């Protein structure tokens with residue numbers, strides 16, 4: 112059909128197929144296996160993006176064969192329209208081909224509102240209003256609820272009953288019964304339930320829409336991750352420098368990384384030395400010195416010198432791609448949990464249907480008229496129809512998330528609330544969450560009796576003024592207000608230090624070992640727990656400037672609050688043990704709950720380790736290096752100031768980068784979840800209590816209508832109570848000094 | 862005619878169930894396959910069915926099975 116097979120390389124073609132019909136991560140595995148069985152085909156299926164990336168031999172295999180294989184496995188596949196499809200095209204989650212979920216939702220809602228108004232508000236009713244309700248409800252029941260009817264039929268073929276079955280059955284029964292009542296064949300005084308049929312359809316569509324949007328966000332997280340990679344690269348082939356798209360780079364190619372540029376892919380340095388900022392990927396707050404023979408990671412930033420790098424891994428093998436896959440896998444795993452609600456209805460639906468059938472049989476056996484028998488049997492189905500059940504979750508969610516937004520807590524969806532309900536361990540990534548994530552001068556020490564500490568800082572700032580290194584900027588910022596002498600003849604030693612001539616003498620600043628190497632005599636030992644810059648002139652080390660990533664003032668009270676809420680805080684960081692331990696001690700985290708020098712992929716393992724030990728884990732982070740761990744944790748909480756990818760991989764986002772909000776977010780989620788559970792209990796209780804009444808034919812339709820309205824009103828009222836919810840850190844008796852007061856102050860300012 | 866019982870792990874949706882059912886029913890001698898999503902129970906009926914072939918078929922479908 113579409114001739115997309117002419118790519119630069121002749122025998123090796125690549126294509127991205129859009130997939131449909133997958134409902135769990137195992138489906139993705141199944142498609143992947145089937146495709147890989149074809150000769151010369153290498154396929155990777157991404158569940159979250161709903162696409163398959165396939166590499167195949169264009170001579171031997173046609174795109175149509177690939178599509179046929181996917182269809183044979185029970186799913187749909189389509190080839191991109193253009194020769195190359197961008198990742199964005201795969202992100203449009205519409206749910207339905209042709210008619211989007213949103214169209215169905217809006218259409219149904221517009222028709223449902225007048226039906227509900229007519230049915231619930233007596234003064235609005237006029238002679239023959241039921242016929243108007245019928246006219247409005249008919250498209251909602253057939254067109255709006257079509258996805259549920261179709262899913263119910265598919266399930267029926269497999270002998271399964273899901274939430275779709277319940278919705279389809281309830282909506283259909285309520286509608287048919289109402290029609291029968293309207294045309295007078297349902298017996299004397301039969302009530303119409305058009306508002307139930309239309310209302311349930313619209314509410315369930317609303318739920319599905321929210322779910323589809325959440326899934327779309329999951330795909331966006333991956334896109335944000337992959338966007339971080341370099342787009343093109345300066346490769347050296349036959350001694351000539353060429354600029355090529357990153358996709359054409361191959362293992363063994365030699366490429367250049369200029370200062371300030373992203374390193375294109377994972378590789379080994381062949382020539383040059385520099386320092387590399389890999390904080391985005393590894394979480395290390397310190398730039399690391401690198402030189403020939405060292406390995407570098409793609410997407411990290413080359414800070415100072417030009418590097419020549421030989422590519423060792425490209426494409427899907429790189430560390431960035433590896434993180435993206437971890438995120439994707441974790442999200443796919445989570446999506447599978449959503450099937451739990453379906454399993455509950457898998458039991459509830461058959462029981463209701465059984466009771467309905469028993470009612471019909473019972474009435475006929477014990478001499479009831481067929482009309483009375485059908486009336487009672489349909490009453491059972493109608494009364495079991497999830498009207499208040501349908502309101503229970505969305506209303507609480509709406510009010511709870513609205514209250515959260517007021518407090519600066521953005522809750523992703525029902526899944527987040529459910530997870531937050533039973534969290535017992537909170538894993539905190541150090542950099543950017545407990546600490547500010549930016550280096551600052553914390554101490555200046557003079558080691559020579561004749562030197563003042565101010566002088567050490569002045570000289571340090573003078574020689575660092577020639578450097579654009581983050582440490583240099585911190586030192587210059589700290590010297591603000593001091594008279595900084597003019598320096599000349601700057602020399603930068605990548606990753607080691609700088610020298611310059613100040614007031615006619617050679618001044619050096621950098622690693623203590625670098626100063627020794629430059630021939631300066633040693634000073635007193637530096638404090639090992641901090642990043643220390645030695646400063647020397649006149650052939651002698653004169654002092655040290657200590658830098659650290661400062662702890663946020665609100666961190667200690669926030670951690671105390673978490674402990675008082677019954678949670679165990681755990682500190683995780685890519686930084687050295689010494690740096691992490693001292694911070695843990697300062698904020699009140701037990702030494703046994705501290706893990707340092709943890710690489711990004713190991714963060715995921717740590718979270719899994721805690722989960723396997725039976726803990727329900729929340730992960731708090733802000734960087735790209737946390738994205739996979741955020742997605743893996745039962746509850747991922749991203750700090751608002753963090754990387755886009757981290758925010759998208761999380762369940763809850765905190766607008767203010769303040770740890771105090773973690774406890775508040777969990778408390779609010781718990782309260783919202785409790786409200787949902789309360790709503791569900793009462794909604795169920797009304798339904799279940801009414802079933803025997805309906806079965807015995809005792810349920811006067813008027814009372815049934817009233818009971819339904821009452822249970823719905825109760826659920827809405829219960830949910831509205833969340834609007835007045837006050838999280839722990841806002842309660843006066845729990846105020847712990849300045850930081851808490853600042854927290855409430857800044858909310859008022861928003 | 863005999864009946865074999867297995868426990869399958871890793872199935873999370875109806876598609877998983879039909880994948881397992883499909884693969885197992887292709888084994889020679891198999892006359893009936895029953896898969897339950899909730900419990901992971903797999904029951905295979907037929908003449909001279911090799912249990913190892915069933916384990917392989919489940920593995921082929923992408924899941925893990927043990928004899929129960």
Ligand SMILES: [Cu+2]
Nearest residue numbers: 138874876877
């Ligand atoms: Cu499946």
